[in-house]
Amino acid sequence: MEIRLLRPDDDRSHFDSGDTRLDGFLRQFAGQNQFRLHLGSTWVAVEGKRNLGFATIAPGNIEIARLPAAQRRGLPRYPIPILRVARLATALSERGKGVGNALLRCTFTLALKLSEEYGCIGVVVDAKPGAQAYYEKFGFLEIGCVAGTGAARPEPVEMFLPLELVRKASASE
Ligand SMILES: CC(C)(COP(=O)(O)OP(=O)(O)OC[C@H]1O[C@@H](n2cnc3c(N)ncnc32)[C@H](O)[C@@H]1OP(=O)(O)O)[C@@H](O)C(=O)NCCC(=O)NCCS
Numbered sequence: 659m660e661i662r663l664l665r666p667d668d669d670r671s672h673f674d675s676g677d678t679r680l681d682g683f684l685r686q687f688a689g690q691n692q693f694r695l696h697l698g699s700t701w702v703a704v705e706g707k708r709n710l711g712f713a714t715i716a717p718g719n720i721e722i723a724r725l726p727a728a729q730r731r732g733l734p735r736y737p738i739p740i741l742r743v744a745r746l747a748t749a750l751s752e753r754g755k756g757v758g759n760a761l762l763r764c765t766f767t768l769a770l771k772l773s774e775e776y777g778c779i780g781v782v783v784d785a786k787p788g789a790q791a792y793y794e795k796f797g798f799l800e801i802g803c804v805a806g807t808g809a810a811r812p813e814p815v816e817m818f819l820p821l822e823l824v825r826k827a828s829a830s831e
Pocket of ligand 1: 749752753757784785788789
């Protein structure tokens with residue numbers, strides 16, 4: 659398995675994560691967001707021409723008040739730089755084989771690079787409610803809902819992993 663940036667000629671039409679919104683994002687928006695609008699980048703896990711999974715990231719920032727109390731110490735009041743994992747999905751057929759972990763670890767490596775070269779205090783994910791436990795295993799802490807609530811379509815939960823735990827998770831590969 660190779661993890662690399664999405665390329666314009668990658669076939670995204672057959673990817674099936676079991677979540678039509680994630681699949682639709684990959685098919686319709688991931689390319690234009692990366693190649694034309696420069697809003698963020700998508701990293702894909704591939705085997706030959708087969709797309710096993712993807713993670714979409716973008717640099718962002720976070721208000722200090724949203725961080726867990728222990729993480730606020732010594733930080734200034736203006737928005738603080740983070741790396742956001744906006745989407746993460748593994749193809750249904752490839753679940754439980756380490757693809758999600760490999761993609762997430764790739765984002766950790768990128769967050770560490772960002773911290774050294776531009777500034778970044780940790781990783782924020784927009785976790786689908788059913789995926790919260792997945793992120794908790796890495797040490798991510800819940801920091802609130804992304805927007806609103808609704809039983810029919812639960813909103814993602816924002817979770818934060820401070821840089822020292824990003825480093826630890828990267829080192830334990
Ligand atoms: C969450 C997701 C990315 C995990 O991908 P994956 O490739 O199957 O995960 P991996 O094989 O790398 O890791 C498997 C481990 O995570 C655990 N895991 C997987 N999904 C989980 C979940 N929803 N909650 C808790 N743990 C989960 C597995 O039990 C396994 O644990 P183990 O290593 O102790 O055996 C995948 O299930 C998925 O695409 N889900 C739908 C979209 C989604 O929820 N995305 C994330 C939120 S935006």
